[in-house]
Amino acid sequence: MTKVENNKAWWLVLPVFLIVAFSAIIPLMTVVNYSVQDIFDPYTRYFVGTEWFKQVMTDSRLHDALIRQFIYSFTILAIEIPLGIAVALMMPTKGRGASLALILVAIPLLIPWNVVGTIWQIFGRADIGLFGAMMAELGINYNYASEPMHAWLTVVLMDVWHWTPLVALLCYSGLRAIPEVYYQAARIDKASRWAVFRYIQLPKLTNVLIIGVLLRFMDSFMIYTEPFVLTGGGPGTSTTFLSQSLVQQAIGQFDLGPAAAFSLVYFLIILLVCWVFYTTIMNMQKDK
Amino acid sequence: MSNETTIAGRTNQNETIAEATYTQTAPQQPVFSQAERKAKYATWRGRIGLTVYLILLLMPIYWLINMSFKTNTEILSGLSFFPQDFTLENYAKIFGDATWYMGYVNSMIYVSMNMVISLIVALPAAYAFSRYKFVGDKHMFFWLLSNRMAPPAVFLLPFFQLYSSVGLFDTHIAVALAHCLFNVPLAVWILEGFMSGVPREIDETAYIDGYSFPKFFVKIFIPLIRSGIGVTAFFCFMFSWVELLLARTLTSVDAKPIGAIMTRTVSASGMDWGLLAAAGVLTIIPGILVVYFVRNHVAKGFALGRV
Amino acid sequence: MAWMSWTLPTAAFFAGIALILVAMTTWQVISPSVERRGFLPLDTTRGDRLFIGLLTSAFIHLGFVALSDVSLYVATALCVVWMIILMRWG
Numbered sequence: 001m002t003k004v005e006n007n008k009a010w011w012l013v014l015p016v017f018l019i020v021a022f023s024a025i026i027p028l029m030t031v032v033n034y035s036v037q038d039i040f041d042p043y044t045r046y047f048v049g050t051e052w053f054k055q056v057m058t059d060s061r062l063h064d065a066l067i068r069q070f071i072y073s074f075t076i077l078a079i080e081i082p083l084g085i086a087v088a089l090m091m092p093t094k095g096r097g098a099s100l101a102l103i104l105v106a107i108p109l110l111i112p113w114n115v116v117g118t119i120w121q122i123f124g125r126a127d128i129g130l131f132g133a134m135m136a137e138l139g140i141n142y143n144y145a146s147e148p149m150h151a152w153l154t155v156v157l158m159d160v161w162h163w164t165p166l167v168a169l170l171c172y173s174g175l176r177a178i179p180e181v182y183y184q185a186a187r188i189d190k191a192s193r194w195a196v197f198r199y200i201q202l203p204k205l206t207n208v209l210i211i212g213v214l215l216r217f218m219d220s221f222m223i224y225t226e227p228f229v230l231t232g233g234g235p236g237t238s239t240t241f242l243s244q245s246l247v248q249q250a251i252g253q254f255d256l257g258p259a260a261a262f263s264l265v266y267f268l269i270i271l272l273v274c275w276v277f278y279t280t281i282m283n284m285q286k287d288k
Numbered sequence: 289m290s291n292e293t294t295i296a297g298r299t300n301q302n303e304t305i306a307e308a309t310y311t312q313t314a315p316q317q318p319v320f321s322q323a324e325r326k327a328k329y330a331t332w333r334g335r336i337g338l339t340v341y342l343i344l345l346l347m348p349i350y351w352l353i354n355m356s357f358k359t360n361t362e363i364l365s366g367l368s369f370f371p372q373d374f375t376l377e378n379y380a381k382i383f384g385d386a387t388w389y390m391g392y393v394n395s396m397i398y399v400s401m402n403m404v405i406s407l408i409v410a411l412p413a414a415y416a417f418s419r420y421k422f423v424g425d426k427h428m429f430f431w432l433l434s435n436r437m438a439p440p441a442v443f444l445l446p447f448f449q450l451y452s453s454v455g456l457f458d459t460h461i462a463v464a465l466a467h468c469l470f471n472v473p474l475a476v477w478i479l480e481g482f483m484s485g486v487p488r489e490i491d492e493t494a495y496i497d498g499y500s501f502p503k504f505f506v507k508i509f510i511p512l513i514r515s516g517i518g519v520t521a522f523f524c525f526m527f528s529w530v531e532l533l534l535a536r537t538l539t540s541v542d543a544k545p546i547g548a549i550m551t552r553t554v555s556a557s558g559m560d561w562g563l564l565a566a567a568g569v570l571t572i573i574p575g576i577l578v579v580y581f582v583r584n585h586v587a588k589g590f591a592l593g594r595v
Numbered sequence: 596m597a598w599m600s601w602t603l604p605t606a607a608f609f610a611g612i613a614l615i616l617v618a619m620t621t622w623q624v625i626s627p628s629v630e631r632r633g634f635l636p637l638d639t640t641r642g643d644r645l646f647i648g649l650l651t652s653a654f655i656h657l658g659f660v661a662l663s664d665v666s667l668y669v670a671t672a673l674c675v676v677w678m679i680i681l682m683r684w685g
Contacts (some may be wrong), residue, residue, distance in 0.1 A: 001295070003420055003421045004419065004420055004421065004424060005304070005417060005420070005421045005422070006403060006420040007423055008422075009419070009420035009422045010416075010423075012340075012412035013416050013417070013428060014423075015412070015413065016409045016410060016413040016472055016476060019405070019409055019465070019468050019472060020435055020468065020469060020473065021382075022465070023435075023443070023447070023450075023466055023468060024435050024438075024443070024468040025442040026599075027446035027447055027449055027450060028443070028446075029563075029599065030449070030450070030589035030598075030599045031442065031443070031446055032605050032609070034445070034446075034579025034600060034609070036604065037321050037600060037602060039600060045600055046358065047604070050667060057657060058661060087338065089334065089336040090335070090337045090341070091333035092338075093624060094537060094622045099583045099584070101342070101578070102583055102586065103579055103583055104345070104346065106579050106586065107345070107346070107349065107572070107576060107579075108345065109530075109575075110525065110526055110529070110574075110579060111572050111575065112529060112531075112532060112546075112547050112548075113530050113531070113532055114532045114547040114550065115550075118351065118550070118564060118568050119348045119351075119352050119568065119661060120560065122352065122355065122564075122565065123347075123348045123351055123352075123499040126500075128355075128363055128367070128561065130347065130351050137549075146548065155601045157474055161348065161365070163653055165345075169586070193326070193330060193666060195311070214437075218437040222437075222440065222441065223481075224441055224533055225532050225533060226441070230341065234375060235648030239662065242439070243439050243440075243533075244441075246439075246441045246444075247441050248534075250445050251445075251537075253661050256445065257401065259445065260445070260482075260504075263443075264299075265657065266439065266441075266442055268653050270438055270439065271434055272650060272654070273437075274430075274433065274434050274437045275430070275434075278433060283637065286294070322640075423620055423624060424620065424623070426643065427642050427643075430646075449598045450598075452598075
């Protein structure tokens with residue numbers, strides 16, 4: 001759509017700007033202030049320059065958390081995107097079944113994140129949970145509270161359970177937007193199921209998939225509540241991701257300076273990734 | 289599909305004499321029915337696959353519901369698919385104790401506040417983004433988006449101090465405003481998608497007819513994007529309802545969300561699993577009710593109005 | 596405001612950012628920037644290049660802090676040069 005040039009439109013955006021700025025810019029400024037000082041209380045503080053940044057950037061615990069975070073984010077993306085597409089392809093498009101499937105698939109998305117943690121905390125336990133009991137039945141001494149690999153499996157499984165529906169619903173709406181004519185043409189050409197997917201459905205899904213990857217990557221990058229409830233970041237630090245290390249440092253140890261420096265580094269990474277995605281999406285829309 | 293088949297069939301009957309045409313069209317008949325069979329087979333395979341997926345999806349939730357009707361002794365004594373000793377005691381405990389059920393009320397209050405605030409500020413802004421070019425529009429949009437993507441943990445400490453310093457700590461409005469950080473950008477994003485689907489001729493016609501902007505917006509435009517607004521409200525509800533980190537940090541007693549109250553089930557004598565499960569089940573119900581109302585538009589909403 | 600723990604350097608930093616934004620907006624209003632393609636593999640406006648420049652500068656500074664003990668003024672000088680190159684030819 002061609003847009004009209006009009007700077008008065010700023011007045012319409014102003015309320016949004018103010019309300020988001022209040023919660024975004026003031027805290028961001030404060031974080032920057034904290035990150036260069038050693039703070040005991042608001043009146044006893046010392047300027048330390050970039051010392052905290054140095055500490056944070058060379059802290060091996062944070063490196064580990066960052067690496068874990070990337071492994072985690074890429075793992076869940078690698079599972080959730082194909083699975084989500086598959087589920088979307090299987091969902092009925094018409095009738096009562098369509099609404100029902102839609103609602104059922106959406107349910108995990110509407111559960112508070114701490115309850116998601118609770119559900120899997122229960123479900124994964126060998127003594128009271130079905131999944132844990134099944135694993136025990138298979139002869140595996142399943143215990144996500146003491147075995148790092150089991151903890152990882154449970155956390156990944158939880159995320160796949162929780163967020164695949166988002167990818168599925170995105171793809172579902174993308175599929176619904178494909179006109180029936182395309183399929184008819186494919187049938188006349190005797191296209192195989194795979195060809196239909198590869199040349200008709202997948203191209204139409206690119207847009208929604210980018211949004212899906214963006215949302216999933218970003219949200220998994222800030223994951224906090226679910227693993228906090230499920231494993232508490234343990235055993236040891238095996239499931240401690242970035243947000244959790246940050247909260248531990250800021251609230252647990254009340255190290256304001258290092259926590260603030262950490263926040264900024266974290267924020268900059270997010271900003272970079274977000275910008276790459278945003279530019280990609282915008283350029284794709286332009287090409288169309 | 290059936291159209292094609294009949295055409296092919298008729299050609300077969302009528303042109304049996306013309307050898308060339310015959311050999312060309314004849315193989316089409318079996319190929320089509322084979323394709324049809326294949327398609328039917330694929331549909332069935334899809335149905336079965338979906339059913340398996342849904343069962344796996346619902347199993348953990350079922351397990352939670354199942355557990356909420358059990359007593360703690362039964363939960364700890366072994367696994368069973370149905371409560372042997374059916375009890376409503378866990379629910380009775382929640383509905384009988386103000387410190388418990390007020391958690392739900394608190395959550396509901398700040399979620400509703402957040403929904404209203406987000407929609408009111410996002411509607412005009414989304415209109416501006418979908419209709420006009422202005423200085424810094426793209427950067428503004430990106431900045432909003434980056435706030436949706438930023439981890440709440442980054443802002444946690446200053447948030448606590450910011451809201452304490454303006455005297456809003458432990459109020460519902462504090463949580464509602466804090467959740468605006470990610471919900472307002474999301475609302476703008478979704479609404480902009482829906483609004484871009486409305487042709488701008490409608491705006492122009494209305495202005496020619498002498499409508500002022502506010503009158504046009506409320507009387508004509510908002511009814512046009514009703515479904516978009518419904519879906520946006522749903523998403524604001526969803527993300528505010530599921531968030532706990534900020535809500536927990538900004539409250540202590542008066543506005544404490546249910547998620548924070550649930551940690552009370554941990555005590556010296558061990559976990560109160562039944563009570564925890566019942567509290568969990570009650571947090572799922574509002575979401576299901578809300579998604580039911582927007583079921584027809586929710587798929588488009590998940591694509592942020594951009595399909 | 597006491598809780599925000601302002602310091603002179605950070606205040607100067609934010610004032611600088613704010614000034615740049617005001618200047619860029621004024622510039623944009625006086626003579627609107629047209630999207631063009633320089634050595635960056637995408638079409639950019641002035642504002643885009645400014646953002647890219649600021650973000651990369653932040654990472655350059657972080658890199659210097661993490662990997663070396665060189666004075667940060669070196670990094671800052673480098674970033675200024677980088678910003679100029681980017682704004683002019685990016």
